[in-house]
Amino acid sequence: MRSEVKDIIEKTLKKTAEYFKKDVDFALLPCEKEEFGDFYTNLSFKLADKENSPQKIAEIIKQKISPNLKGIIKKIETKNGFINFFINEDIYRDHILKIFQNGKEYLKENIGNGKKILIEFVSANPTGPLTIAHGRQAAYGESLSRILKFCNFDVTKEYYINDAGKQIELLGESLKARYYQLKGIKCEIPEEGYFGDYLIDIAKKIKEVKDDKNFFVEFAFNEILQDIKNDLKIFGVSFDSWVKESEFIKNKEVENVLNFLKNKNLIYEKDGSLWFKTTIFGDDKDRVVVKKDKSYTYLATDIAYHKYKIERGFEIIINIVGPDHHGYIPRLKASIASLGFAPENLIVLIVQLTTLYRGKEKLRMSTRKGQFITLRQLIDEIGPDATKFFFLFRKIDSHLDFDIEVAKKQSSENPVYYLQYAYVRLKHLIKYAKEKEYTLEGNQFSIDLLNNDEEIELMKKVWKFNDIISNVVKTYGVHLLAEYLLDISKLFHSYYQKYRIVSEEKELTYARLVLIKSLLVVFELSLNLLNISLPERM
RNA sequence: GCGCUUGUGGCUUAAAUGGAAAAAGCGCUGGCCUCCGGAGCCAGAGAAUCCGGGUUCAAUUCCCGGCAAGCGCACCA
Known part of the structure; x- marks a missing residue:
């Protein structure tokens, strides 16, 4: 097998390095140019000194190791101080x-040896359709999961649903406004609310308003979550587990974890709110966990969520997020550190944004204002495979310019x-x-x-x-x-x-x-x- | 103002603990279908890797300083 061949060469080189009585780090890497061979090592550069040039050392090494590599190596060449290996083609x-x-x-x-990994990704708020940004995260997360699984990691894919807090309330109020507007009754969407047309479509589906203060919230939430699941299905992305934020409040896990932190002296009161001392784990300032109005912040429920991740025995926790979350990472690391989980085993992968163009025109997005191309529209226009490939072909750190016209026009090529x-x-x-x-x-x-x-x-x-x-x-x-x-x-x-x-x-x-x-x-x-x-x- | 990320041919992007002359696709120029599917193939032009320093035998890669773009800097999520 491939790695065995590499191992043998590496070991042989290591022995030679010992002969020179120097402890050096060296590399055995694939050659870029065909004519240089299959692998090269820079060992001779590392061993060189004033007396001995890399060229000279390379020559000595070549003589020493050649007999040991018969069968695996066809020939060894030295050139400009590099030692190049040509693998026997029978391999x-x-x-x-x-x-x-x-x-x-x-x-x-x-590679994984059965290690348990949790990968949380997409986790879009159920306040609107999936966007292009979610699409890129979805394509990436799904593929990464598959690769890790193939390498014998025990992978669980998870979607965290933010169904608690202010945003979801605003969603309910926005739907309510849309509903009454359809009835001809004057009703304004809250300033911070959601103005997208999709809420009009959802409002049309309401046959009868039930006498329940959560009616509009629940109706909107269910419709949107269904759409999200549907889009993901079309995109070929699936999850093993769906976790609701509201559950952690309902089952008192947030309260419990805050008490736990309180006992560790990591929580204090100031200005009528409760603060978590994230600074002692390297954050720039402490963060509020319980607001003046006694409701929890997003961080509070997220600590409970991460405690739940840890409790299930995951050794590596991967969170795939957008760049708007980068400032949040120190808080999250602080949280899991305070729960006794090694922060370096929480891996936050940031997938940079995609800017959509239609020819020269740059398409600006805003979920709240309702101006955006949805993932679904993009898939419908250029197809799921092409969409995925455009996302996967770039590394996640690159800010991606995606021209729909080009993607369509070139579709056959x-x-x-x-x-x-x-x-x-x-x-x-x-x-x-x-x-x-x-x-x-x-x-x-x-x-x-x-x-x-x-x-x-x-x-x-x-x-x-x-x-x-x-x-x-x-x-x-x-x-x-x-x-x-x-x-x-x-x-x-x-x-x-x-x-x-x-x-x-x-x-x-x-x-x-x-x-x-x-x-x-x-x-x-x-x-x-x-x-x-x-x-x-x- | 501070932080994160990015800056590579005309365009979109690669480059494995720093390594030999920076690699593809699109676009452009010129060729190839009596033959296992031409959604293909072959050849060619086109880049001092944003700028300025530094470390090193060796820098697209690491460090410092600029410039530019995106995103953050909430008792929103």
Whole structure:
């Protein structure tokens, strides 16, 4: 396997470093340029001093390690002080044969070891439809979850519903106003309320007003939450668990956790409110948890919520949020630290905003004012797969400019179709081969016939899959997988154009079909991890 | 004013504890369909990585200082 090869080289290098009697950090990294080989190390730079140039040391190291790496390494070159390794191509051939035989199981990497992770994402307030920002978070959170699960983390996806507090009350009042306006009765939406047209549509659905002070709140809440769930379903995003903020108030968990903090002397009274000493955990100022009117702040219920996360035994807690929450992070870290959870195991991933353009026109968004393109509208316009891919293809820290016109206009040359087309081609090749009576079961294959440049390059790329995945896990950079898949698609399309896979030459055809099948495994898996659909035809 | 994030060809974006000549897509120029699906392929033009310093054998990457953009700085969520 891939990592074993790397390990052997690494260990051999380490031994050599000891010979030089220096304790240095060095890297073993993939080469950027083909001609440099597959891996290089900078060890010689680290060991160099006034007496010994990197070039000289590289040469010595090469001589020392060469005998130990026979079989794995085809040749070792030194150039400008770098030591370059060329992997024996049989390693690649063996790898694709294993994938051919064992499918995606062979690509699994046990990074997580069953560790329990909670991923909370989207968690949009049920006061309006999902926006583009939520869409980006949803696409990212879903894909990240899938990848972590594949790497043997025990993942739970959770959506936190803010159904308590001032915002939800304003929602109720806004709906009430819309309802009476429809009846021709003058009634103003509160200044801070929600002005979006969607509340008019919801108001139209009200047949009869029940005599309950929560009627409008509940009606709006239920309708909107239903819409949110529906949009997520269309987007292919699902949750294992839905948690309501109001529950923590109802079951006294907020009260309990505040008492707990009070006993630890972390709560004090000032100006008629209760304050939480977040400063002792590094926040810039203390924060109110119980307001003058005795109601809880968002932070108060959130502490209870995070206590609930911890109690369920999660070792890593990931919160995916928008950039408007960044100032909130120290408070949250303070909260969980005070509950005895290591703050570094709370990982807050901030997904930057997307700016929508329609050509030159920048589309400004405001949920409250009701001026926005919803996620649903975007999906309807350019399709769920293309939408997801646009989001996933960029790293989350980038402020994304998304031009709807471009996304639509280019739809046929959209990268996502390029990937899907590669998949369809692979699928079709297998089918075609079967029609030509090539059966893949129970055969011996001469895979050493896979020896042209394109085939070797493709096999190498397949070999790198595990590196990409572990990098994604390490950096939470889902976009790396999307990039990878685009690269490998390119290699494949090019290969396909140049060589005939299914031909009259039986042995060669079989060898190539092994490669095709292993590519298919990689594509199927990767598209699944990215949550992009696998079309049968296009 | 303070904080977080970002600044890479015309446009949208990559670049794994700092490493060799910065990589793709779109757009542009010129080619390729009697052949497993042309939603494809091949070739080409196009970048001193926002500016100024610093650390290093080596900086898109790290540090300091600017400039610009987005977002925050609530007893809202």
